[in-house]
Amino acid sequence: MADRLGELARRFTGLLGSDSVITDPVRLRTYECDGLTVHRTTPGLVVLPTTAEQIAAVVTECVRTRTPYVARGSGTGLSGGALPRGDGVLIVTTRMRRVLEIDVVGRRAVVEPGVTNLAITQAALPHGYYYAPDPSSQQVCSIGGNLAENSGGAHCLKYGFTVNHVLAAEIVTPDGEIVTLDALDPGYDLLGAFVGSEGTLGIATKTTVRLTRLPEKVKTLLAAFESTEAGGRAVSAVIGAGIVPAAIEMMDALAIEAAEASVRCEYPPGAGAVLIVELDGPEEEVAAEYAQVVDLCSEAFEIRIAADDVERAAIWKGRKSAFAAVGRISPAYIVQDGVVPRTALPEVLARIDALSAEYGCRVANVFHAGDGNLHPLVLFDDADPRAGARAEELSGAILDLCVRHGGSITGEHGVGVDKSRYMPRMFSEDDLDAMHRLRCAFDPWNLCNPGKIFPTPRLCGEVPGVRRGVHPLVASGEAELW
Numbered sequence: 001m002a003d004r005l006g007e008l009a010r011r012f013t014g015l016l017g018s019d020s021v022i023t024d025p026v027r028l029r030t031y032e033c034d035g036l037t038v039h040r041t042t043p044g045l046v047v048l049p050t051t052a053e054q055i056a057a058v059v060t061e062c063v064r065t066r067t068p069y070v071a072r073g074s075g076t077g078l079s080g081g082a083l084p085r086g087d088g089v090l091i092v093t094t095r096m097r098r099v100l101e102i103d104v105v106g107r108r109a110v111v112e113p114g115v116t117n118l119a120i121t122q123a124a125l126p127h128g129y130y131y132a133p134d135p136s137s138q139q140v141c142s143i144g145g146n147l148a149e150n151s152g153g154a155h156c157l158k159y160g161f162t163v164n165h166v167l168a169a170e171i172v173t174p175d176g177e178i179v180t181l182d183a184l185d186p187g188y189d190l191l192g193a194f195v196g197s198e199g200t201l202g203i204a205t206k207t208t209v210r211l212t213r214l215p216e217k218v219k220t221l222l223a224a225f226e227s228t229e230a231g232g233r234a235v236s237a238v239i240g241a242g243i244v245p246a247a248i249e250m251m252d253a254l255a256i257e258a259a260e261a262s263v264r265c266e267y268p269p270g271a272g273a274v275l276i277v278e279l280d281g282p283e284e285e286v287a288a289e290y291a292q293v294v295d296l297c298s299e300a301f302e303i304r305i306a307a308d309d310v311e312r313a314a315i316w317k318g319r320k321s322a323f324a325a326v327g328r329i330s331p332a333y334i335v336q337d338g339v340v341p342r343t344a345l346p347e348v349l350a351r352i353d354a355l356s357a358e359y360g361c362r363v364a365n366v367f368h369a370g371d372g373n374l375h376p377l378v379l380f381d382d383a384d385p386r387a388g389a390r391a392e393e394l395s396g397a398i399l400d401l402c403v404r405h406g407g408s409i410t411g412e413h414g415v416g417v418d419k420s421r422y423m424p425r426m427f428s429e430d431d432l433d434a435m436h437r438l439r440c441a442f443d444p445w446n447l448c449n450p451g452k453i454f455p456t457p458r459l460c461g462e463v464p465g466v467r468r469g470v471h472p473l474v475a476s477g478e479a480e481l482w
C-alpha cells in the first residue's frame with residue numbers, strides 16, 4: 001500500500017505541483033476527521049487541486065490503481081462523511097474558492113466547490129439577492145459539502161433545502177469524466193440523485209445555484225413558554241393556520257442555559273422553551289401574519305419583537321451559537337439529528353425527557369421546529385469511560401423514537417459513517433439493495449467515498465442483478481481487473 005501511495009504521490013506532484021500534495025504525517029493528521037471528531041483516520045495522501053481537470057486526473061489515477069478516494073470541503077460535516085481512508089486519497093477543495101459569476105438577470109450564481117455558503121450571499125447582496133439555504137455553519141461550510149449533504153438551515157422551512165436551489169452541477173464522475181448535470185436535462189433527474197449523495201456519486205467541481213430576492217420586510221419575534229410541550233403546540237398552531245414563517249426555531253431550557261453561559265443572549269428568565277419566529281415577504285402580508293402568530297402563541301408568557309437589525313441579531317445570537325455553547329455546560333456531547341412529523345413534537349419531546357432520565361444523560365434540544373427536524377444534544381462526561389457508550393445508546397433510542405413516529409434518522413446532517421448502522425432501522429435489505437444499485441451505476445468500482453451510507457460494505461457484484469463494470473482503462477489494458 002505504501003508503495004502504491006508513494007507512486008501516486010509522485011504522479012500527483014507531477015500533475016498538480018509539489019505544494020498541492022501532502023505526504024507529511026503531521027500535516028496529514030489535520031484532515032483525520034470532520035466536525036464529528038469521534039471517528040478519526042489519517043488519510044494516506046491529501047491533494048489540494050485548483051481545477052476540475054486536476055480532480056479528473058487524480059480520480060483517473062485512483063481508478064487505474066484501485067485506490068479509494070474521498071472528497072472534502074471545509075470538514076464541518078457531522079456524520080463523518082469526509083472521513084478519509086488510510087489507504088486512500090483525500091481530495092480537498094479549499095483552493096477552489098472563486099465565485100465565477102453573479103447573473104442578476106438570470107438570478108443565478110456560478111461557483112467553485114470550495115466557496116463557502118455565506119460567500120455566495122455576500123457576493124449577491126449588493127445586487128439585492130442572497131443564497132437562501134443557511135446552515136448554521138454557513139460562514140465556513142462549502143457549497144460542495146452542501147450539495148453532498150443536501151444541507152438545510154433555519155430558513156429552509158419556507159425556502160427549501162439545497163436541492164431546491166441547485167440548477168446545475170459540473171461533476172467529475174467516479175471514472176474521471178467531467179460532465180454537467182442540469183435540472184433541465186430530460187430523462188432521469190441525475191442532478192437530484194447527486195444532491196444528497198454524500199460524496200459517493202462523484203465530485204462537484206462547479207455549481208450553478210438559484211439566487212433569491214431579498215424580502216421587502218423581515219419581522220422576528222421571540223416567544224417564551226413554560227415548557228417545550230407548550231412551544232410545540234404553538235408551532236403546530238402556526239403551521240396549521242396556513243402560515244409558513246421563514247423560520248421557526250425552538251430551544252429548550254438546557255439549550256438556553258448553555259447559550260446564556262456562552263453569549264449572554266438574555267432570553268426571558270425562567271423559560272422552559274423559547275421559539276424564534278421569523279416572517280418575511282411583502283410588508284402588508286408580514287404585518288397580517290405577525291398579528292396572527294402573536295395570537296397563536298397565546299400560551300407564551302412573554303413575547304419580544306425585534307425593533308431593528310441589531311435586536312434581530314440579538315435574538316438569533318443564542319440560537320446560532322447553541323451547538324458550540326453546549327461545550328460550556330458539558331465536557332462532551334453528541335449532536336443528534338432526527339426528524340418527526342411536526343404534530344408529534346410535544347409527545348416526542350416529552351419522551352426524550354423520559355429517556356434522558358432513564359439513561360442518566362442530560363439532553364439539550366435546539367431545533368428546526370417548523371419541519372420537525374430535531375437536534376438533541378446528548379451531554380456526557382468523557383472522563384467516565386462508560387458515559388460515552390450510555391450517551392451513544394440514548395442517541396440510538398432517540399432515533400428509534402423518530403422512526404417509530406414515522407420520521408427519519410437524519411434531517412440534514414447525512415448518514416455518513418456515523419449513522420450507516422441505523423439505516424436498517426428505516427430500510428429493508430431490498431430497499432438498501434435498490435439504493436446500492438444506483439450507487440453501482442455511478443461507481444461500479446466502489447472507490448468513491450466507500451464505507452459511507454451503507455451498513456454492510458459490499459461490492460457491486462454482490463448486489464443482486466448488478467454486474468461489476470469494466471472501466472475503459474481496464475478494457476484498454478491500462479489497468480488491471482480486480
Ligand SMILES: Cc1cc2nc3c(=O)[nH]c(=O)nc-3n(C[C@H](O)[C@H](O)[C@H](O)COP(=O)(O)OP(=O)(O)OC[C@H]3O[C@@H](n4cnc5c(N)ncnc54)[C@H](O)[C@@H]3O)c2cc1C
Pocket residue numbers: 034035070071072073074075076077078080081082093113134135136137140141142143144145146147148149150151152153154198199200202203204205323324412413449
Ligand atoms: C456548528 C455546526 C453547525 C451546523 N449546522 C448545520 C445546519 O444548520 N444545517 C445543516 O444541514 N448542516 C449543518 N452542519 C453540518 C455541515 O456544516 C454541513 O453538512 C455542510 O454541508 C458540510 O460542508 P463541508 O464543506 O464542511 O463538507 P465536508 O464536511 O468537507 O464534507 C461533507 C460531505 O460532503 C462530501 N463532499 C465535500 N465536498 C464535495 C464535493 N465538492 N463534491 C462531492 N462531495 C463532496 C464529503 O465527501 C462528505 O461526504 C453544521 C455543522 C457544524 C459544525
